[in-house]
Amino acid sequence: MLGAAGRMGATVCAAVEGAADLELVARLDAGDEVTPQTLRGAQVAVDFTVPSATEANVHALIDAGVHAVVGTTGWTDESRGRVVEHLARVAADGGPSLGVLIAPNFGLSAVLAMTFAAKAARYFESAEVVELHHPDKVDAPSGTARHTAAAIAAARADAGLGPSPDATESGWEARGADVDGVRVHAVRLRGLVAHEEILFGNAGEQLVIRQDSFDRVSFMPGVLLAVREVSARPGLTVGLENVLDLA
Numbered sequence: 001m002l003g004a005a006g007r008m009g010a011t012v013c014a015a016v017e018g019a020a021d022l023e024l025v026a027r028l029d030a031g032d033e034v035t036p037q038t039l040r041g042a043q044v045a046v047d048f049t050v051p052s053a054t055e056a057n058v059h060a061l062i063d064a065g066v067h068a069v070v071g072t073t074g075w076t077d078e079s080r081g082r083v084v085e086h087l088a089r090v091a092a093d094g095g096p097s098l099g100v101l102i103a104p105n106f107g108l109s110a111v112l113a114m115t116f117a118a119k120a121a122r123y124f125e126s127a128e129v130v131e132l133h134h135p136d137k138v139d140a141p142s143g144t145a146r147h148t149a150a151a152i153a154a155a156r157a158d159a160g161l162g163p164s165p166d167a168t169e170s171g172w173e174a175r176g177a178d179v180d181g182v183r184v185h186a187v188r189l190r191g192l193v194a195h196e197e198i199l200f201g202n203a204g205e206q207l208v209i210r211q212d213s214f215d216r217v218s219f220m221p222g223v224l225l226a227v228r229e230v231s232a233r234p235g236l237t238v239g240l241e242n243v244l245d246l247a
């Protein structure tokens, strides 16, 4: 477990220790090197660290011949592309066929909300995303909101829809972040864990899809499923929806 002392890391360690078919062999945190020695024979590593560290961790895991399950946010098309290239290079050099699974959200309610939103997107003129989190979160907007907005944008483009209507002439800073042309708003509030609302509008009607993770245990079935499945999926997989066959 990389990021073992963190909020997610500690919860994952407890979940792995509670699973009869899994064994927790190493707990690494900030300041620990990721090497075959520190990984202590691990077959799969789980990374819940920080956006600034996760890419280097994944490359170190590939070099160590260990499959990776990654929940940390901050990934871009470019950083994911470098992982694909690294995995291909290792395989071409006769190295192990490794799997890396990066998921912005392991919660079933969040994965389903994103899936439903992607399906709904083509039918609505307007779409916006609101993500709500605990105030100790370091990134904004959330990885889940970015993934959701990107899926909505792709569905709108497929359907030939243009931008959501918006006559705002000034005060753009109040309109949230622009993620692939979809406005994303971030709320930080003590007491919250992780929540998302996806709003769709047409003349005279609205659809709101909302999901709530009230406790980090909500992410554990998805994380454990990914740990069990990642070695059977060589290359890079992005999103738990692919493992759940929802994509």
Ligand SMILES: NC(=O)C1=CN([C@@H]2O[C@H](COP(=O)(O)OP(=O)(O)OC[C@H]3O[C@@H](n4cnc5c(N)ncnc54)[C@H](OP(=O)(O)O)[C@@H]3O)[C@@H](O)[C@H]2O)C=CC1
Pocket: 002, 003, 004, 005, 006, 007, 008, 009, 028, 029, 030, 031, 032, 048, 049, 050, 051, 053, 057, 070, 071, 072, 073, 074, 103, 104, 105, 106, 107, 143, 219
């Ligand atoms: N995909 C999903 O389902 C979910 C994803 N997340 C994401 O997971 C990440 C972690 O979230 P959370 O657990 O709340 O954050 P925390 O800050 O609680 O935990 C991060 C941990 O990683 C440690 N760390 C920092 N740098 C390194 C490094 N180079 N190597 C190993 N460990 C390191 C930190 O140590 P220190 O504090 O000493 O710096 C800390 O213990 C975030 O990106 C968050 O958005 C969160 C929930 C669900």
Ligand SMILES: O=C(O)C1=N[C@H](C(=O)O)C[C@H](O)C1
Pocket: 073, 104, 105, 133, 137, 138, 141, 142, 143, 144, 145, 193, 194, 195
């Ligand atoms: O930092 C968090 O807490 C969470 N991070 C992920 C994200 O940015 O989407 C997943 C979930 O929302 C919790």
